[in-house]
Amino acid sequence: MVTLPDIEEARRRIAGHVVHTPLQSSQSLSGQCGAPIFLKLENHQTTGSFKLRGATNAILCLNEAARLRGLITASTGNHGRALAHAAKALGARATICLSALVPANKVEAIRVLGADVRIVGRSQDDAMREVERLVHEEGMRFVPPFDDAAVIAGQGTIGLEIADDLPDVALVLVPLSGGGLASGVAAAIKSRRPQAKVIGVSMERGAAMAVSLAAGAPTDVEEVETLADSLGGGIGLDNRLTFAMCRNLLDDVLLLSEDEIAEGIRHAARVEGETVEGAAAVGIAALLAGKVRADGPIAIVVSGGNIDPAVHRAIVDDIKTGVV
Ligand SMILES: *Cc1c(COP(=O)(O)O)cnc(C)c1O
Numbered sequence: 001m002v003t004l005p006d007i008e009e010a011r012r013r014i015a016g017h018v019v020h021t022p023l024q025s026s027q028s029l030s031g032q033c034g035a036p037i038f039l040k041l042e043n044h045q046t047t048g049s050f051k052l053r054g055a056t057n058a059i060l061c062l063n064e065a066a067r068l069r070g071l072i073t074a075s076t077g078n079h080g081r082a083l084a085h086a087a088k089a090l091g092a093r094a095t096i097c098l099s100a101l102v103p104a105n106k107v108e109a110i111r112v113l114g115a116d117v118r119i120v121g122r123s124q125d126d127a128m129r130e131v132e133r134l135v136h137e138e139g140m141r142f143v144p145p146f147d148d149a150a151v152i153a154g155q156g157t158i159g160l161e162i163a164d165d166l167p168d169v170a171l172v173l174v175p176l177s178g179g180g181l182a183s184g185v186a187a188a189i190k191s192r193r194p195q196a197k198v199i200g201v202s203m204e205r206g207a208a209m210a211v212s213l214a215a216g217a218p219t220d221v222e223e224v225e226t227l228a229d230s231l232g233g234g235i236g237l238d239n240r241l242t243f244a245m246c247r248n249l250l251d252d253v254l255l256l257s258e259d260e261i262a263e264g265i266r267h268a269a270r271v272e273g274e275t276v277e278g279a280a281a282v283g284i285a286a287l288l289a290g291k292v293r294a295d296g297p298i299a300i301v302v303s304g305g306n307i308d309p310a311v312h313r314a315i316v317d318d319i320k321t322g323v324v
Contacts (some may be wrong), residue, residue, distance in 0.1 A: 001245060002149050004188065010154050010157055014053060014154060016057045018046065018052050021041050025038055027110055028272070033294040035294030035297060039284070041302050048305045049304030049305070050305040059071060059086050067140075068092070069141070071143050073131065076110075081113060084096060096110050097118045098110075099123050100121065103256065117299050144154045146178030146180030155181045170195070172189050173286060173299070174200055181307060198250055200253045202255055204258075206223055218237050231308075266318070268281055278303045280305065283300035
């Protein structure tokens, strides 16, 4: 398990390489809920999501030789982007394996960050097999997106910043997918402020951690399209850390409909002036949907801002035209 000292060490390690993001008061949400509400704005993090924290810590935990042999992963999303950026900033090599089905604009976005891109096969499984081959044959280091102690400790630095900036926090709402973010934040918050609650938030359909926690063991779920695309994917049937940490540390898990998530994105844009992706809007959405009881100050982790501009515009415009 990852504990407070690991997270404090991660914070010292990554200081200067990541942004201590603002914890911004929301007058509108505070008024609606009758308690002070704050947004932890990781959409302002370099690379547009909190994933830079874990990736940076994972690289800084390696010695010089391992950094030169290189880091490798198979993510097309925020983790791949973060690993590519962190590797370049720290003078390490990064290789991102992608299937031939990944759209050209996503491939290009990773290439411009300076990573080696390898196109292999026609599925995420094919890309992962190439990762395993390069780990075995070339000694590259696999940096997993969530189920890794250094990654979890890096994400947990968000919890330390919240505890420092809002010492009387009563509840933290955290987007939940593989659970690296929730595990790290909960470990930090529960150590620094044991009375505070930490609640994970996912979409209703295809929430692998929620299904696994309910089943009592890591469970596969069918992947379905969702506005919260960064929350898709499984937790791994051989999950080592995040399933147990989420089971031990989370007070509850809330699930949201697609309409509720869209409402969160709209509120962030129209009222808070923040561009956030679906995965990052779930905490705001849970409050707006009346699914959270406020017994004191609430911090909402707004995890990232990488959303297709056309999708974002369509969602925000809906309200202006009165469709919702
Ligand atoms: C990865 C990601 C999450 C979920 O993090 P996990 O550690 O997999 O639970 C949430 N929001 C955004 C923007 C992400 O990129």
